[in-house]
Amino acid sequence: MKIEKTFQSRIGKVDFNNIAFGNLYSDHMFCSEFKNGQWKNSIIKPFGNIMFSPISLVFHYGQAVFEGMKAYKDKNEEVFLFRPEENFKRINRSAIRLEMPTIPENVFMNGLKKLIDIDRDWIPKNYGQSLYIRPFLIATNGVLSAKPSKDYMFMIISTPADVYYKHPLKIKIEEKYSRSASGGVGFTKAAGNYASSFYPTRLANEEGFDQILWTDSSTHTMIEESGTMNVFFYLKNKLITPKANDNILSGITCKSIISLAKKEGFFVEKRNLSVSEIIKGFKTGELKEAFGCGTAAVINYFETISYKGNNFFLPKIIEKKRISVYLKKRLLDIQHNRSEDPFRWRIQLKRYK
Numbered sequence: 111m112k113i114e115k116t117f118q119s120r121i122g123k124v125d126f127n128n129i130a131f132g133n134l135y136s137d138h139m140f141c142s143e144f145k146n147g148q149w150k151n152s153i154i155k156p157f158g159n160i161m162f163s164p165i166s167l168v169f170h171y172g173q174a175v176f177e178g179m180k181a182y183k184d185k186n187e188e189v190f191l192f193r194p195e196e197n198f199k200r201i202n203r204s205a206i207r208l209e210m211p212t213i214p215e216n217v218f219m220n221g222l223k224k225l226i227d228i229d230r231d232w233i234p235k236n237y238g239q240s241l242y243i244r245p246f247l248i249a250t251n252g253v254l255s256a257k258p259s260k261d262y263m264f265m266i267i268s269t270p271a272d273v274y275y276k277h278p279l280k281i282k283i284e285e286k287y288s289r290s291a292s293g294g295v296g297f298t299k300a301a302g303n304y305a306s307s308f309y310p311t312r313l314a315n316e317e318g319f320d321q322i323l324w325t326d327s328s329t330h331t332m333i334e335e336s337g338t339m340n341v342f343f344y345l346k347n348k349l350i351t352p353k354a355n356d357n358i359l360s361g362i363t364c365k366s367i368i369s370l371a372k373k374e375g376f377f378v379e380k381r382n383l384s385v386s387e388i389i390k391g392f393k394t395g396e397l398k399e400a401f402g403c404g405t406a407a408v409i410n411y412f413e414t415i416s417y418k419g420n421n422f423f424l425p426k427i428i429e430k431k432r433i434s435v436y437l438k439k440r441l442l443d444i445q446h447n448r449s450e451d452p453f454r455w456r457i458q459l460k461r462y463k
């Protein structure tokens with residue numbers, strides 16, 4: 111792998127006391143090209159613009175997939191990745207579904223580890239803060255006919271992220287629009303999934319909701335995800351999350367919460383969950399908590415869920431007694447090397463320098 115370090119670090123521009131997510135990207139980026147059926151020209155170089163032909167397939171037919179992950183520091187400023195092999199496997203599941211070449215493990219992992227090591231000063235050091243890492247794969251050539259590209263580029267960029275604090279969410283159960291359909295690409299991190307959710311999300315925002323609770327596209331009666339988070343409901347003393355299928359993205363945070371919660375003695379169920387079951391849970395008082403989870407927020411709990419114009423309020427529980435808040439802390443403790451790591455999820459980054 112070639113390494114070209116920057117002569118002008120921009121790190122002095124970062125205000126670590128007031129991190130604006132996505133405002134500044136760390137000094138370097140990783141690129142690797144897929145040409146003539148082979149991965150080549152892996153390089154770490156200064157973050158900057160890239161140039162592609164206007165014919166590149168990514169611009170016309172949307173061959174693009176991505177990942178989202180984080181690097182964390184502990185009290186001694188040692189750096190840890192959280193389950194990166196899961197992101198590696200998932201980007202390749204996405205790539206296969208979009209008829210793109212898979213990325214070899216050494217290209218993904220060596221690029222990732224070396225890049226984050228070089229930019230380790232960009233990782234904020236406080237609890238809850240992190241460096242958000244964005245690997246992505248795009249089609250870089252084409253001939254304007256609707257056929258898969260021959261050439262691709264895999265890249266990794268990163269940006270400092272502050273403690274994610276958002277007020278409890280107001281959620282709307284969606285009955286018209288869909289994020290995904292059976293047989294489609296909902297289980298992948300395809301760029302187009304996001305593009306198609308922007309419009310219904312803006313409509314929901316204008317109605318006063320933070321996010322949509324997506325339901326199945328054919329009947330709108332089964333719960334799938336919320337925004338770009340997986341969801342959990344604490345109903346009848348069980349943590350229930352919709353079973354992953356091809357409409358639902360299999361989240362690494364979700365998987366981790368399931369393992370953690372089970373280990374902590376909670377009853378966890380992965381199964382189909384209907385809207386009517388949730389509404390009934392509100393009415394009987396058996397629905398105690400509901401929350402979304404993903405790499406960005408870790409966990410964000412819901413305050414209200416709206417269905418057919420009716421707002422249902424979740425019980426007001428103090429934070430200290432919330433299962434969602436407890437599980438979030440357990441997960442963050444593991445990510446920041448503040449507790450044991452019984453599942454071996456942490457990967458400590460060696461210093462190559």
Ligand SMILES: *Cc1c(COP(=O)(O)O)cnc(C)c1O
Pocket residue numbers: 178299335337338339340359360361362363364403404405406
């Ligand atoms: C990325 C994503 C998630 C969360 O996945 P994590 O691996 O936990 O970050 C959930 N739903 C959708 C649609 C996503 O794109």
